[in-house]
Amino acid sequence: MNDSNNSGDKTLTVPPSKTLSLKRPVEQGVVRQSFSHGRSKAVVVEKVKRRAHETSKAPAPAAPASGAPRPASPPPAAPSQSAPPPRPPAKPTAPRPQTGVVLRTLTEDERDARARALNEARLREEEDRRRQEADARARAEREARERAEREAADSRKKEEETRLAREAEAKRKAEDEARRRLSPTSAPASEPEPEHGLSLAPAAGSRGKPQQIIFNAPRPAAPPPAASSASAPAPASSEARPAPAAASPGGLAPRRPILAPKLAVPAVKPTRTGEMKQRGRLTVTNALQSEGDERTRSVAAFRRRTQRMKGVVEQKERLSREVVLPETITIQELANRMSERGVDVIKLLMRQGQMHKITDVIDADTAELIAVELGHSVKRVAESDVEEGLFDTADADEQLVSRPPVVTIMGHVDHGKTSLLDAIRQANVVSGEAGGITQHIGAYQVQSPLGGKITFIDTPGHAAFTAMRARGAKVTDIVVLVVAADDGVMPQTIEAISHAKAAGVPLIVAINKIDKPDAKPERVRTELLQYEVQVESLGGETLEVEVSAKQRLNLDKLLEAITLQAEVLDLRANPDRSAEGTVIEARLDRGRGPVATVLVQRGSLAVGNIVVAGAQWGRVRALIDDKGHNCVHAGPSFPAEVLGFNGAPEAGDRVAVVESEARAREITEYRERQKREQAAVRGGSARSSLADMMSQLKTAGRKEFPLVVKGDVQGSVEAIIAALEKLGNDEVAARVIHAGVGGITESDISLAEASKAAVIGFNVRAHKEAREAAEKLGIEIRYYNIIYNLVDDVKSAMSGLLPPTLRETMLGNAEIREVFAISKIGKVAGCLVTDGMVERGQHVRLIRDNVVVHEGKLSTLKRFKDEVKEVVAGMECGMAFENYQDMRQGDVIECYRVEEIKRSL
Structure with a gap:
């Protein structure tokens, strides 16, 4: 089969004898189509040329004859704002060579989609053009309206200036005329009085009262005012129309009437209460002023009124400000700092889903979001910023001068620290200390033998005053470690070394009490090596001095060593600035x-x-x-x-x-x-971790010993609290309800009575009112001046709260051979004591098959018919238990004694 046998093939052809007509010119072409199995077919395609006015439309291809496939048409061009210029008609071309390429035919849906796209593009172009035209018209109308407003404002301004100038001229003329007529020379006594006119006569009364204005006869009517100033009041001039004349009593004029132009009396506006309020003293100037001299509307007010009537709201230009935000701030304060309305801030919070009042407090993050949303910049500050610049401001090197060194004397208790300082100062501080030990920290300043001054800080040596020693090491420049030659290195000596190393200050070792017969300075030097303190005599860098505070030996050498160490440190400070300490x-x-x-x-x-x-x-x-x-x-x-x-x-x-x-x-x-x-955080019940919860459960049943502590100085109170906190254990602990400095007051007694606490005074006494209240309430006040005694007494009192320890002592065992039931008594076990002894009234255990089935007390112990106190091994007896009857043959009875042992901390 080939294409020549296709009877239904209808080829489009153009007859050769085509007459001229007004139809569209047509271009012809041949397209070879290929089919399966090697078939092909030539198709003639006609193409209608475009016209100039149809350039914006897509060309529609001619429909082929029935039976032939639709020819492929080129894709339509993309829509554009302006149509391309028309193309000249193409000349008929020769048939295209048969290349064997088949162009795809557009479907109906594709053609519809392209048509819709072209229509939508055309509609968009029309809509944009209409919008631009509307915008241009609105802009032209707005410019014309603004131009008209400006012209109207200019004209009003010119009219106002003209009116003011005319009134000023009229006022000047009226004043001149009134001055001329009122002068004594202008109206002689022989001159006849005028028949008509205005006379000004002073009213009877004090100065400042308004003058009497009398009109003798009306004047001719003045011409009507100009149209341009119809709204303005008529100026007060000689040509103006006067008011109707007021007839005098009896129709007679005053004795000497004086002709004068009309004077416009300033109108007095009624107040809200209806009373006529006099504006002040009536003068010629006030009388000549026009009633229309009122403040007129400004151009800006007129423009705002016009905009309000037209519904046009002029957008004000927002000013960006730097807003300082603390950690918390009220909405009102935030609005004030931004110069915004508080209602705008609340609206912004409502859009975010938060309902607030203007007095509510918001955090800094929320406030920052609001400020940024309203176009402001933010500067965050914290509450701790109030301390900025308070400490550690740097000083210039040229402002620094040399200062005395600060030396802290540290060491174990009773090693002679205060005695050494007394020997240097030539004082007797030791005699004022209770118990012969230092319990206060002191600061002194002495003169060095080499010149200059040295500041000494004396610290206690007792174990309870570790906080004082740490505080002294922090503020010092040099630490003098005092070690007794007859005692050696002790626990507080080691602690002092640790404090000095933690503070990073140099150390000077003063070996004291070398005058004693059992003094061994070499032992001290050797023991210090264990704590990484190597003195100079052993090849180290730590200075050492052997001194005796009692005999005042080598004190000058100690001061020289301190001065030398201070020179090495080069201590300087600025004395001309604000103090810090x-x-x-x-x-x-x-x-x-x-x-x-x-x-x-x-x-x-x-x-x-x-x-x-x-x-x-x-x-x-x-x-x-x-x-x-x-x-x-x-x-x-x-x-x-x-x-x-x-x-x-x-x-x-x-x-x-x-x-x-x-x-x-x-x-x-x-x-x-x-x-x-x-x-509040420390005393809160909320726990932050599992370890804290376990600790709370562990100490849930712990007993507390409440105390109210008052001391003479802050350091002593701090040391007492630290010592008392170390006394407790898991079962009992001391709880200091209140601690303070000063004497015991009545409020301390009331607090102790409410909390069932004991009152302790260290080197202080109770006031008279406090003593009377304590006696009335039965509260004991304990006074102490030595910290040893205070800690020991509190320790003994806390030991009484500890439950005693129970100790069991084994007595013996017995075996049940037979169980007897006795009326009115119950069951009685016949037993044989196999080991030790059995006592009546002691604790027993009933053991069955190596399992304890009962623990109680032995109520009855009989030997035959007699009640006995004890039965020894190898003897038989009868036993009965308290509140227990289930005894069986073969059970074992274990008898033991329980002893209570008092515990102590």
């Missing part, structure tokens, strides 16, 4: 109030300065040196007692001078708030 000790003096021993480290502290120490602040009322003398100022490395704090600061608090009381209050309030929050 540390509270060495603090106490509450009943006569002088809170007293704090402060070591000035930088700058100079003077009387009248405002200082801040921890959560306390005050103005320095007095400065007292170590000898009890008043001083005006305290320089670097100078210890002084400061009076003027509003409360006793805590030992170890840093002291700084601030510029104002407001800054001091701000800092102390922040620190007080921090202390309350930390106390």
Whole structure:
């Protein structure tokens, strides 16, 4: 089969004798189509040329004859804003060569899609053109309206200026005419009085009353005002129309009427209460002023009114501000800092799903989101920023001068630290210490034999005062370690070495008590090697001096070693700046109030300065040196007692001078708030970890020994609390309800009565009111002046709260041979004592098949018919238990004694 046998083939041809017509020119071409099995077929394709006005439309291919496949048409061009120029008609071309390529025919859906795309593009173009035209018209209308408004405003301004100038001229002329007519020379007495006119006569009364205006006759009517100033009142001039004349009594004019132009009396507007309020004294100037001299509407007000009437809201240009945000802030304060309305901030929060009032407090993150949303920049600050610049400001090298060294004397208890310092100072501090031991930290300043001064800090050596020793090591430049030659290195000596190493300060070893017969300085040097302290005599770098505080031996050598070490350190400070320092000790003096021993480290502290120490602040009322003398100022490395704090600061608090009381209050309030929050966290019931929960369960049944502790100084109270906390165990512990400095007050007794606590006073006494309240409530107050005795008594009292230890002592065993039932008594076991002895009233265990089935007491023990106290091994007896009857033959009875042993901490 081939294509020549296809009877249904209808080929499109053009007759050769085609007449001219107005039909579209047609291009012809031949396309070879290929089929399966090697068949092919030539198809003539006609293409209608495009017309110029149809260039934007896609060409529609001529439909082929039936039976022939549709020829492939080229894809339509992409729509564009402007149609391409028409192409010239193409010349008829020769038939295309038969290449064997078949073009795909567009389906109906594809043609519809292309047509829809063209229509949508055309509609979009039309819509854009209409929108642009509407925008252009609106813009032209707005410009014309604004131009008309400007022209109207200019015309109103010109009219206003013209009116003001005319009124000013009329006013000037009227004043001149009135001045001329009212002058004595202008109206002589012989001249006849005019028949008509206006006369001004002063009213009877005091000065400042309005004048009487009398009209004798009406004047001719004035011409109507101009149209341009119809709304404005008529000017008060000589040509203006006067008001109707007011007839005088009897129709007679005043005795000497004076002709004058009409004077417009300023209208007095009624107030809200209907009363006529006089604006002031009536003068010629006020009388000549027009009633229309009122403030007119400005151009800006007129424009705003027009915009409101048309519904056009002018958008104000937003100003970007830098908003300072603390950790928390109210919505009202945030709106004020941004210069925004509070309702706008609340609306923004409502869009975020948060309902707030204007007085609510929001956090800094939420406030930052709001400020950024409204176009402002944010600067975050924290509450701790109030302390910025308070401490550790750098000083220039040229401002630094040499300062005395601060030396801390440390060592074990009873090694002669205070005695050594007394020998250097030529004082007797030891005699004032209770029990012969130092329980306070002291600060002194002495003169070195080589020139200059040295500041000494004396620390206690008792184990309870470890916090004092640590505090002394922090503020010092050099540590002098005092070791007794007859005692050697002790626990507190090792602790002092650790404190010195932690503070990073040099160490000087003073071997004391070399005058004793059993002194062994070499033993001290050897023992120090175990703690990495190598003295110079053994090839190390640590200075050592053998001294005797009792015989005052080698004290000058010790001071020389301290001066030499200070020169090596090159200690300098700036004395001309605000003071900074540390509270060495603090106490509450009943006569002088809170007293704090402060070591000035930088700058100079003077009387009248405002200082801040921890959560306390005050103005320095007095400065007292170590000898009890008043001083005006305290320089670097100078210890002084400061009076003027509003409360006793805590030992170890840093002291700084601030510029104002407001800054001091701000800092102390922040620190007080921090202390309350930390106390609430410590005392809260919420636990943060599994270990804390286990610890809580472990100490749930622990007994507490409540105490109220009052001491003489802050350091002693701190040491007592630390010592009492170490006394407890898992079963009992001391709980300090309140600790403070000063005497025992009535409020302390009330607190102790409410919490069932004991009251302890260390080197203080109770006030008279407190003693009476304690006697009335039956509360015992215990006084102590040595920390040993205080700790021992509290330890003994806490030991009484411990449950006693139960100890079992084995007595013997018995075997049940027979069980007898006796009326009115119950079951009785006939037993044979196999081991030891059995006592009546002791504890017994009933063992059956090696299992304890009962524990109780032996109520009855009989030997035959007699009640006996005990039965020894190898003898038979009868036994009965308390509240137990289930005894069987073959059971074993174990008898034992329970002893209670008192426990102690």
